[in-house]
């Protein structure tokens with residue numbers, strides 16, 4: 001039988017119909033996004049799961065390959081593990097996996113966007129701060145009904161404008177309802193960006 005083996009964090013809240021799954025950036029922890037979750041909906045229960053990969057001492061959700069690109073086998077395997085752990089933890093806490101909104105930053109946003117494109121996660125809504133496309137694809141699943149809010153910085157040294165454009169077009173080709181927020185800065189999250197994500201969340205409850 002599969003068991004919970006992830007490092008996870010849980011903070012309960014009274015709005016049990018609208019829980020968050022928090023996915024951290026490279027080097028982060030399962031608690032990293034709690035202030036953001038509380039900003040978006042202070043009443044939501046929030047689960048954070050730590051990526052089980054460590055590269056140069058930094059936590060991640062999947063490995064790089066030797067050339068410095070993304071290891072797609074690791075990406076697929078670790079995403080399956082993450083989604084399985086998410087469902088087990090949600091059920092243990094008596095929360096419905098399909099009620100969750102993902103809140104992901106950078107590496108965590110990447111694995112969430114990849115899940116929407118390539119897997120069948122139970123969550124249908126995602127707030128993705130600075131995600132990128134991890135692989136090119138021309139095969140699209142039908143994800144009608146899924147909704148994603150995505151942000152990007154015009155001067156982001158990690159995610160190019162072209163890569164971000166590719167990600168939004170892949171999601172749209174999968175029929176995900178996509179909303180984009182741009183700022184003129186880098187990979188950082190701004191106050192306006194947080195406010196915009198909260199407005200989107202409230203509109204799409």
Ligand code: MLT
Pocket residue numbers: 025026106107108110158
């Ligand atoms: C990744 O590795 O997922 C991206 O480069 C973003 C990050 O640095 O975490």
